[in-house]
Amino acid sequence: MLEINAVSRSFGDFVALDNVSLHIQAGEFFTLLGPSGCGKTTLLRLIAGFDQADSGQILLDGKSLCALPPELRPVHTVFQSYALFPHMTVAENIAFPLRMAKMSKSEIAHRVAEVLDDVRLPDKANHCPDALSGGQKQRIAIARALVNRPRLLLLDEPLSALDAKLREQMQIELINLQKEVGITFVYVTHDQGEALALSHRIAVMNKGEISQIDEPSVLYSYPDNRFVADFIGQCNILDAKVVSSDAQKVSIAVAGLGELTATANPEITFNSGDSCALTLRPEKIRLAATLEAGSDEVLFSGKVHDMLYLGDVTVYIIELANGVLIEAMLANDAPGRTRLFDTGDAVQIAWRIDAGHLVP
């Protein structure tokens, strides 16, 4: 439905977007994820029409948006600062896009009441935006952007100003709202947890380029490169060199750990001698005082170097014989027991060879 074709945008010497292409399906909850300065907000502003691309095409339903000013695009934005008009009441704010579309007074009143019900704030119609809480402002901003049913809703870090509890609640509301209205959402965030929780698909961006586009579970388990592995969730990233490879398994040499076997992304060919990295999620590592390695496992001995007690889990940093540090995670599920090991304890770790994922 929305096609971004080879779009580039520079500000002076700074390249904000470098030849970016992506396709977004109708009805999708699509997220642009990346650290600040990665170009995600620039891309959003190009779609909204607040800025012009230096080159490339943006097509909505097959028609180019590039020549249209923002007011003529069937695209609405929810701003990070909410951008509610302070001199208008909640109802007047929501009525604004309908007024601009020259809708009749009775139709406007009907639609405003309807959307206020949708966001569960029917009694706030005559309040001033300044009298609302952060979460309420957010819901009004979304109601205002949705009220005249745009083809596309753009959301620019809409939850970043809310506290953690409220954020989680709003995330659930957003998912339900998107299902209900069926409008395509394009969501911008730097929060990987939020992106994983909300999206159908995520485009991870870095330095003006797209690193990977995939479903959340694929991104998490099978990152295409070090940046994605590192940016999404916690990850051990071990530098390695390819020793030999066949169709399924790659033999690699990891500094300090010797020769290991790992599974690779089937779309990427690894030739012997190539540099690569083994990515290993902390929760996929077994950890105990003594372990018996299975036939498809690799096993190492070490000691607890540092640990972080997080309540539900404890993160242990294990120092192996050659000074290599590996992060492992254990659930604190035994009642009354806060942690299993202390700093300095001798432990063993093991992981299945298909737990480690190889990236270039």
Place this chain on the structure above:
Amino acid sequence: MVHNRPSKTLVSAGVLVYLFLYIPLAVVVIFSFNDSKLNAEWVGFTWKWYEKLIHNENILRAAGNSLIIAIISAAMATVLGTLAGLAIHRGRQKWLPALVLGPIAMPDILIGVSLLLMFILLNVSLGSVSIILAHVSFCIGFVALAVQSRLAGMDQSLIEAARDLGASPWQSFRLISLPLLMPGIIAGALMAFTLSIDDFVITFFTAGVGSSTLPLEIYSMVKIAVTPEVNAVSTLLMLVTLTLITVLSKISPTVLRQ
């Protein structure tokens, strides 16, 4: 919490400064009600100087002139200054702020002399029109400053939100920017009005012979002696200015603070 109390010397120095500033003003007000031709000793209360004032045609004419000039030049300066403030905020021309705000820093005497020379050169006859042109020229900067400081404090995404939701550039200006800028515009207009109504130096150079404003009239009366009548008219002028400043501070405390 520990509150730092100002020292006693600082307080008394402050009190002295304010006494020095306000006692002369108080004296003018008090002696405007004094039943004596001399500003020397209090004799008794009277309204007679105000009565005389209402029958003094020169003063009435000058006051009327001043009022018309102040209203017209404030109106013109408000429109032009608002546009200038918007242009400065947009920031496309680097030299624009210096150009618009320059007259604020320029000495009045310099503005007065140069405008006089220009009017003579361009054959503009000196009178109400030349005074208005002069007042507009030095008021624009103040209005622009008030509007621009209001703009600087405004969330830029409000304008983008308006465009995003279907408003044309003109609609977003009329429905969003203008109402939000209104306190700054009104503050600028009131500032322009007060600056115009009590300007002496620039008006002195650009007034010519026929027309006179209240400050010029007061000056010509004072040439002979400071009469109680002058006290009375000064008191009234003070009252008008104070009222406007009060309104101004109610509308836009931030603008006044700058």
